[in-house]
Amino acid sequence: MPKLPTTDANKPARWRRSLGLLLLVVLGGAAVAYAAWRLSLDLALAQTRDDAQRHLRFVAHELTGALDKYEAVPQVLARHPALAGLLAEPDSKAQQAAVNALLEGVAQDASAAAIFLIDAQGLTLAASNWRDPQTFVGQNYAYRPYFRDAMASGGGHFYARGSTTGTPGYFIAHRLSGPTAGVVVLKVSLDEMEANWARSAGELMLADARGVVFLASRPEWKYRTLQPLSDATRKELHDTQQYGDLPLPALGREPSRAATELRIERIATAAAKLRALVTEQPVQGRGWTLLSFTEIRGAEQIAAGRAWAAALGWVSLLLTLAYLQLRRRRARERLAAQGELRAAYDSLETRIAERTRELQARVDELHRTEQTLRATQDDLVQAGKLAVLGQMAASITHEINQPLAALRALNDNARVFLERGMQADAETNLQSIDSLTQRIAAIVGQLKGFARRDELRVQPVVVVEAFQAAVALVSAEARRQRVRLDCLPVPEGLAVLGQQVRIEQVLVNLLRNGIDASAEKGGGTVTLQAEVDAGQALLRVSDDGPGLSDDVQARLFEPFFTTKRRGDGLGLGLSISASIANALGGSLQGGNRPEGGAQFTLRLPITQSPHGVA
Incomplete structure (x- = not known):
C-alpha cells in the first residue's frame, strides 16, 4: 500500500513530540546524574566523617596521655623537704641553690620545659631555668589562674604563652601542704605534638573553652578564634595574660551547603580557601575541643565520576529501549515492505529494460555526436589547410609558372637543335627540361601532401x-x-x-x-x-x-x-x-x-x- 505524503500540517506536531522526548531525556538524565552525585557524595562524606572521628579520638587520647604522665611530678615534688625548707627560709641562698639544682635535674629527667616554686604571694623563689637570662626566679605569677586554682583547691591547670619567655606551654600546678604555703608548677611544651600534626594527613586544630586556637597543623590558624570574641572575654584574657597582647582575630570560615547533615566549611589558609568537612571531638577534663578539617575535593571528584557514569547508564538504557523499539518497528515495516517489494519487483524488470533501451539510445546518440564532432573538427582542419593553400595560390602559381616558361623556351630550342643536327645541345636542353619537371612535381607533391585529408x-x-x-x-x-x-x-x-x-x-x-x-x-x-x-x-x-x-x-x-x-x-x-x-x-x-x-x-x-x- 503506498505511503501517504507528509503534509506541512503534521510538521509542528512532530516537532513538539521530538522536543518533548528530548526534554524528557535531558531532564531524566539530569535527575539521575544529580541523584547519583548526591548519594555518592553523602556516602563519601559520611565515610570521611567516620574516619575523621576515629582519628580525632586517637589524637585526643594521645594528647590526654601525654599530659597525664606529668601530673605526678608536681605532686611528688610538693612532698620534698627542700621545697618546704626554702618556703620557710626564702632568703637562704643555700636553700635556693639546692632547690634550683633539684628542679633543674627533675626537669631534665622528665623532659619538662620548666619547673618552678612559687610562694603564697605568687613570687617565684626557685626554678629549673635559673641559669637562663629569662629565668622565672623573682617573677610574680599571682595573676595566673593556675596559681590561684592551686592555692584554692590544691591543683591547677592552664595553657598560656609564657609572660617572661613568650614560649607557650601547658602549666600543671600543685599546692604544698604544711605550715608554709606555696605552689610547685611544671610547664610542658606541646611543640612536638603540633609538629606531628603538621606532618600528618588532614588538618587539625585545638581550641580552648573560649574558642581560641592555640595548637594547629597550619601556622596561620594559630592564635585565632573560632568565633569573634566579646569584650568581656577579651578583658578576661588580658587580665590573665593567657595569650599576651596578641590580637586574636577570628578565622575566615564560611559555611557551605554541599551537605545538609554534615558541616562543610570554607576556611582560609595561607594559599587559598580550603573547602573541608568539619569534625569535632572534646578533650575530656580540660574544656578543649579538637577540630578536624578534611578536604572534600576527592569525595566530590568521586561523586562527579559516579554521576557521569549514572548519566551514561541512563543514556545507555534509553538507547537500548530505543533500539528495541526500533527493532520492533523495523520488523513491522519489513513485513509491510515485503509485500510492497513483491509488487514492485514484478514491474522492476520491465522498467529496467525500458531504462536500458533509453540509455543505450542515448549512448548511441552520444557516439554519433562524437563522430560528428570529430568529422567537423577534421573538416575544419581541412578547411584551414585549403584556406592556407588558397591564400598562397598566387605565390604557388608564380612558383610553377617560372619553370613552365623555361620549359617552353627549352623545348623550342631543343627542336631547333635537332633540326640543325646539334645533338649534344639538344640533350643538354632535355636534361634541363627533366630538372624543371622534377621541380614542378616536387611542388605539386608538397601541395598534395599538405592538402591531403587524414585522421x-x-x-x-x-x-x-x-x-x-x-x-x-x-x-x-x-x-x-x-x-x-x-x-x-x-x-x-x-x-x-x-x-x-x-x-x-x-x-x-x-x-x-x-x-x-x-x-x-x-x-x-x-x-x-x-x-x-x-x-x-x-x-x-x-x-x-x-x-x-x-x-x-x-x-x-x-x-x-x-x-x-x-x-x-x-x-x-x-x-x-x-x-x-x-x-x-x-x-x-x-x-x-x-x-x-x-x-x-x-x-x-x-x-x-x-x-x-x-
Whole structure:
C-alpha cells in the first residue's frame, strides 16, 4: 500500500513530540546524574566523617596521655623537704641553690620545659631555668589562674604563652601542704605534638573553652578564634595574660551547603580557601575541643565520576529501549515492505529494460555526436589547410609558372637543335627540361601532401623534416613579400609525438603570419628554431613585425578574430593551430620578443626519432 505524503500540517506536531522526548531525556538524565552525585557524595562524606572521628579520638587520647604522665611530678615534688625548707627560709641562698639544682635535674629527667616554686604571694623563689637570662626566679605569677586554682583547691591547670619567655606551654600546678604555703608548677611544651600534626594527613586544630586556637597543623590558624570574641572575654584574657597582647582575630570560615547533615566549611589558609568537612571531638577534663578539617575535593571528584557514569547508564538504557523499539518497528515495516517489494519487483524488470533501451539510445546518440564532432573538427582542419593553400595560390602559381616558361623556351630550342643536327645541345636542353619537371612535381607533391585529408594518429615526427616541409610551402610567399626565412640548426635527432601533416599545418600558419607581419615593415626575417626544455620540444617562430598589442594578445586564439585586411584571412588559423596543438598533447603560446616583433611557441612532447640518432 503506498505511503501517504507528509503534509506541512503534521510538521509542528512532530516537532513538539521530538522536543518533548528530548526534554524528557535531558531532564531524566539530569535527575539521575544529580541523584547519583548526591548519594555518592553523602556516602563519601559520611565515610570521611567516620574516619575523621576515629582519628580525632586517637589524637585526643594521645594528647590526654601525654599530659597525664606529668601530673605526678608536681605532686611528688610538693612532698620534698627542700621545697618546704626554702618556703620557710626564702632568703637562704643555700636553700635556693639546692632547690634550683633539684628542679633543674627533675626537669631534665622528665623532659619538662620548666619547673618552678612559687610562694603564697605568687613570687617565684626557685626554678629549673635559673641559669637562663629569662629565668622565672623573682617573677610574680599571682595573676595566673593556675596559681590561684592551686592555692584554692590544691591543683591547677592552664595553657598560656609564657609572660617572661613568650614560649607557650601547658602549666600543671600543685599546692604544698604544711605550715608554709606555696605552689610547685611544671610547664610542658606541646611543640612536638603540633609538629606531628603538621606532618600528618588532614588538618587539625585545638581550641580552648573560649574558642581560641592555640595548637594547629597550619601556622596561620594559630592564635585565632573560632568565633569573634566579646569584650568581656577579651578583658578576661588580658587580665590573665593567657595569650599576651596578641590580637586574636577570628578565622575566615564560611559555611557551605554541599551537605545538609554534615558541616562543610570554607576556611582560609595561607594559599587559598580550603573547602573541608568539619569534625569535632572534646578533650575530656580540660574544656578543649579538637577540630578536624578534611578536604572534600576527592569525595566530590568521586561523586562527579559516579554521576557521569549514572548519566551514561541512563543514556545507555534509553538507547537500548530505543533500539528495541526500533527493532520492533523495523520488523513491522519489513513485513509491510515485503509485500510492497513483491509488487514492485514484478514491474522492476520491465522498467529496467525500458531504462536500458533509453540509455543505450542515448549512448548511441552520444557516439554519433562524437563522430560528428570529430568529422567537423577534421573538416575544419581541412578547411584551414585549403584556406592556407588558397591564400598562397598566387605565390604557388608564380612558383610553377617560372619553370613552365623555361620549359617552353627549352623545348623550342631543343627542336631547333635537332633540326640543325646539334645533338649534344639538344640533350643538354632535355636534361634541363627533366630538372624543371622534377621541380614542378616536387611542388605539386608538397601541395598534395599538405592538402591531403587524414585522421589524427599520433606517431614520432622528426622536427627537421617538418621544418623543411613547412619552409618549402611558404618559401615562394616569403620571396614574393621580400622576407627572408632563417631556419636555425635543430638539435640532432630531435623528434616529437604528433602527426606530420598537422604539425606542418601549424608551422605554415605561424610562418605565414610572421611573413605578413614582417612585410608590413617592408621586409625582414622570420626565424624558425627548436629547443628542448623539461622533456618537451619548443618549436619557435619569430618575426620582425610590429608585435602584438595587449588587445590582440587577449583575443589571440579566438575564432574569426583577425588583424588582417578583409579578404586576406578568416581569423581561423591560430584557433585551428591551438586546437591541433592541444589534440597532440601540447600547447601553443604567443607573445612579444624583448627586441621587438612577435614570437609563437609550439610545445610538444619529445619522443625517440623513428630513424635513430644520426
